[in-house]
Amino acid sequence: MPVLFALTMFVGATLLFVVQPMFARMALPLLGGSPAVWNTAVLFYQAALLAGYGYAHLTTRWLGVRRQAALHAALLLLPLLVLPIGVPEGWRPPAEETPVWWFLGLLAVAVGLPFFVVATTSPLLQAWVVRTRHRMAADPYPLYAASNVGSIVALLAYPTFVEPTLSLAAQSQVWAAGYVVLALLTFGCAWVVWRSNGDRRLAEALGRPAVPLSVARRARWVLLAFAPSSLMLSVTTYLSTNIAPIPLLWTLPLALYLLTFVLTFSGEVFPHAGMVRALPIVLLLLTVVLAAQATAPLELLMPLHLLVFFVAAMVCHGELARDRPPPEQLTEFYLWLSVGGVLGGLFNAIVAPLLFTTVVEYPLVLVLVCLLLPASDRRPAADEEQAPAPPEEDAHPAGRPSLVAGRWLDVALPLGLGLLTAGLVLAGQRVGRGGGPA
Structure with a gap:
């Protein structure tokens, strides 16, 4: 069957x-x-x-x-x-x-x-x-x-x-x-x-007792479906207008969009917590690229935009898969997911062109994805697994190096990634300018 x-x-x-x-x-x-x-x-x-x-x-x-x-x-x-x-x-x-x-x-x-x-x-x-x-x-x-x-x-x-x-x-x-x-x-x-x-x-x-679906839970389903739907269209528009008008380019974001559904609803092929932690890192790289208004080199920028979209969609669809209701509420769950998808398409196809002259919806939806990150996964699992030290042990100098190192990493890692991205963008722009006729 x-x-x-x-x-x-x-x-x-x-x-x-x-x-x-x-x-x-x-x-x-x-x-x-x-x-x-x-x-x-x-x-x-x-x-x-x-x-x-x-x-x-x-x-x-x-x-x-x-x-x-x-x-x-x-x-x-x-x-x-x-x-x-x-x-x-x-x-x-x-x-x-x-x-x-x-x-x-x-x-x-x-x-x-x-x-x-x-x-x-x-x-x-x-x-x-x-x-x-x-x-x-x-x-x-x-x-x-x-x-x-x-x-x-x-x-x-x-x-x-x-x-x-x-x-x-x-x-x-x-x-x-x-x-x-x-x-x-x-x-x-x-x-x-x-x-x-x-x-x-x-x-x-239907006779079994089921947890009632709250308005907040339904609204979160809609937002988690809205963000990848809108982001898929935003990425397609941005790449087509700002990077390269490649024929059938729309198939790449759409294929990634569908792939994230397969990966999240068939089991955690990629650990969800890992995707949640990877999202701020790749978003930082993309933020520097967007701020620099970089359009070259194509072989670096297009994979970066698609990677960020893939990770963001994996996070949103992974949250939906983890929060799916019992089977008797299955059709309502899919209905609200579809509502979010329609709202994403409506926002990009009708509302955004009337409000914006550029693809402003792209960074706006990226911000929404960040706001939808699960609070429990914002910090590494190690922080959750380690119980707080007693006061007398916490005061001991031997207990502080890991805490100090963690704080340094919170600053050094984003800063290093940002500098690396800025360097790649500047190098790419210089190569692009130097590749023209003398």
Whole structure:
């Protein structure tokens, strides 16, 4: 059973992240490839994802498994009426107005229904697992990692295999065939849950006492989801406008964003405390670079920006993974994560361009990430494990060297890293100036 559910979620996530670059290629001749177009598309996809998660949450709470399965079976058939995906006839962007709202309308008409239905797959199937007798019902969250693996595979396969091999018309036909496969797999999952007496299992789960979700906890989920979402778009915009306008550059931050979900929700592959402690160090390096307004050398600056984004996303998503609620509250958890993602896209695509003339949202969100750092992980674990010395021992000179050394490191380490970064930036700028024509 876990294989069937994981495969279905993998196929659903693959479809979600193939249709995004595929439709972007379809709309590219109409709009161009500016960062604003990409940010608008991300906002739409995050809003559609929120709608899908909301559907999964509400139908899970209000309907039994049989009624929910019947409703979802009917919903799965609706996109067949609008497939294959393409730009409708007669759609042309306005010549004198900003195309943001026009592009959102185009996305809603051409992609909205299929994307919404596929977006329901991950939270809905995890909620169905909770209704089974399988041992994974106690912790279905690792399936979320399987979903994000599918997203990464699709994201990397599109520019390397799909786009060079297939025409846009063929891509759309293959995507429609993949959707039919997803529908059949979802029907199979529904049948498994139906046989597992899912309504009784869910009633038992909902009947168990659960810790009430406070407003503060929900708000923290939203902020922890908002920060990486906004930061992903900020990094993409900053690199495209200030460093180098590289084609398909947006795939790198998005792939790292998805990878952090895989790493944090499938277990602590990288120790979370280590990521928390690494964040101030890499942020210090980036702060010096931003203050110097350095744009070269590319081979040093681009990896630094992506590294900081990766560590920040690992910290935020790691906090979410550590604070995930019991399985019976799973769909609400994903709903609030989706709210944070939508707010991040809304902030970068709509609000920031109206308020700022440069990419000010980038350092602002980095500050927010620092504010979201867990208080218990601000200091090294050694400080937590060592009990305070008694007064008579604390007064002894032999007990002070480690304390004095720790204080010196608090100053020397950031200062040394800052000087190293400043030196690298100045050297890079000098090399860049010296590499021009004599």
